[in-house]
Amino acid sequence: MLVIGGGIAGYCAALAARRDGADVTVVARAPGATALYAGGMAIIDDLDTVLRSPHHPLTRLGIDPVGIATELDTAISTLQLALGKEGLKFEGTWRRRGLYADIHGVARPANIVPATVAPGELGALSGKRVAVIGVPQVGDYDAASTAQALKELHGIEAFAEDVTIDDLPVAASLTDLYGRRAPAPRARGAAIAYPPGFVALPDDGFELLSSPPSPHGWRLQQALALGAVQAEVTAFETSQASVVAARSSARSFRADAFVLATGRHIGGGLKGGRATTEPLLGLGVFREGSPASSLGVRLHLLEYLDPSEEMRIGLMTDKRLHPLREDGAAAFGNLYAAGAVLGGYDYAGPSGFGVPILTGWLAGRYAAKQGA
Numbered sequence: 001m002l003v004i005g006g007g008i009a010g011y012c013a014a015l016a017a018r019r020d021g022a023d024v025t026v027v028a029r030a031p032g033a034t035a036l037y038a039g040g041m042a043i044i045d046d047l048d049t050v051l052r053s054p055h056h057p058l059t060r061l062g063i064d065p066v067g068i069a070t071e072l073d074t075a076i077s078t079l080q081l082a083l084g085k086e087g088l089k090f091e092g093t094w095r096r097r098g099l100y101a102d103i104h105g106v107a108r109p110a111n112i113v114p115a116t117v118a119p120g121e122l123g124a125l126s127g128k129r130v131a132v133i134g135v136p137q138v139g140d141y142d143a144a145s146t147a148q149a150l151k152e153l154h155g156i157e158a159f160a161e162d163v164t165i166d167d168l169p170v171a172a173s174l175t176d177l178y179g180r181r182a183p184a185p186r187a188r189g190a191a192i193a194y195p196p197g198f199v200a201l202p203d204d205g206f207e208l209l210s211s212p213p214s215p216h217g218w219r220l221q222q223a224l225a226l227g228a229v230q231a232e233v234t235a236f237e238t239s240q241a242s243v244v245a246a247r248s249s250a251r252s253f254r255a256d257a258f259v260l261a262t263g264r265h266i267g268g269g270l271k272g273g274r275a276t277t278e279p280l281l282g283l284g285v286f287r288e289g290s291p292a293s294s295l296g297v298r299l300h301l302l303e304y305l306d307p308s309e310e311m312r313i314g315l316m317t318d319k320r321l322h323p324l325r326e327d328g329a330a331a332f333g334n335l336y337a338a339g340a341v342l343g344g345y346d347y348a349g350p351s352g353f354g355v356p357i358l359t360g361w362l363a364g365r366y367a368a369k370q371g372a
């Protein structure tokens, strides 16, 4: 089986298929949106509401809420176990959401977070003093404003504490902190909020969420990329009803089944333009059930009014995650699609990781059956 895409969706597809005994190769050309995530995995907000939305990729699976819940339980625990083996520990459950502050002190909801972020859940900080670590040499982050925001927005007793790091470059940025040992603050008896990137945090320390470029995303992407072949798929060989091979400039990857987990615009799975297209196989691209090509100028106007309109565009799949052609028929019997390349949901919203994890997981399982 071949998975095209090295983000969270491709990883979950490979994880599920290997668990079912398939021989899997993952091909990825570069880091995609997964490498930019802020540090909190948003899985799902309200499953019943999601399943009432007819074009949502989870609704299209045709699985009842109990079945979805069971698949999510298995997919997420397997993912947490696999990432734990790579040295990345995650905490939380898809059934409960917490609120975590980013480097500006703004709260973001998330279900699953790195263990280094988990102690910073805003509810758990209530009633505690929080020292926000500042590094005066770093220009793109201001601990005093973050502490102020934590106080004003969330009622947390936060204060900034500057530390000096001797060997930082002049005009350092947050990325220069990546991989450095966390400096110990003077404040005692307080929880300690660190800008993301430090390692070996003290027991009472936690990391804030990031804005891109994201140390959380980079750590996750490095773990996911282990074992993937770095190559760009530029074309497919197909027969009437199935995909035979994927081609890169250097080689051809033959397989029984293929999972397309190529992401949205950042990953490269969709190509923007007057009408958004799927560049590798010319698959149908839809918005709310209608082909994007038929929406023409109207969609452009909608995007102008609200950019999130474009965020809902993508591939549409049948119940077994086969992507559809524009005429609504499944394109190939052995091709599956997963992750942010799918439309019908807002990938910056409350299922940012939930859709890639669950559709990746199921696509991997369905594709593994094909090869069996």
Ligand SMILES: Cc1cc2nc3c(=O)[nH]c(=O)nc-3n(C[C@H](O)[C@H](O)[C@H](O)COP(=O)(O)OP(=O)(O)OC[C@H]3O[C@@H](n4cnc5c(N)ncnc54)[C@H](O)[C@@H]3O)c2cc1C
Binding pocket: 004, 005, 006, 007, 008, 009, 010, 027, 028, 029, 030, 031, 032, 033, 034, 035, 036, 037, 038, 039, 040, 041, 042, 043, 212, 231, 232, 233, 234, 261, 262, 263, 264, 266, 267, 268, 269, 280, 338, 339, 340, 341, 347, 348, 351, 352, 353, 354, 356
């Ligand atoms: C800035 C930003 C911040 C975000 N923050 C959050 C957050 O905090 N929480 C949250 O839940 N969600 C967040 N999201 C959404 C979430 O990150 C994405 O929905 C999710 O990571 C998508 O995963 P994916 O595997 O489907 O796609 P991607 O991670 O984009 O992976 C696509 C992969 O496909 C590969 N690929 C594409 N075309 C080819 C080809 N032809 N050949 C070979 N490989 C190819 C790419 O190189 C890449 O490896 C954020 C998104 C963005 C953009």
